[in-house]
Amino acid sequence: MAKNLKKTVRREYTKTDVKELRAHSKAKTPVVKIAKAMKRTEASLRQKAMSLGMPLGHVR
Template sequence: MAKKAKKIIRKEYTSADVKALRAHSKARTPVVKIAKEMKRTIGSLRQKALKLGISLGHQR
């Protein structure tokens, strides 16, 4: 029997989410910690940060 594909459920970013993401960016919080707190994937957070023009995590 073939496995059933998992349905993708998208969650919109609210203004509060964006505000929190900016605060985490300024505090240089690790992306893994942000992802767990906001219940979003690391990729999703990085894409949103890229669109907002902010950096996430530490700088190399």
């Protein structure tokens, strides 16, 4: 059995988090940098952006 399992901790997105995410979206900041700045996973950020109906990251 695996004994070093991390417990998943979910944090709600606050109004300031959403505001920051919108600013990064407008600036076309790469998702990797946003993830490190906001201390969230790339997948979490992409899901939230999709639910808000906005693009995220740099598009080639």
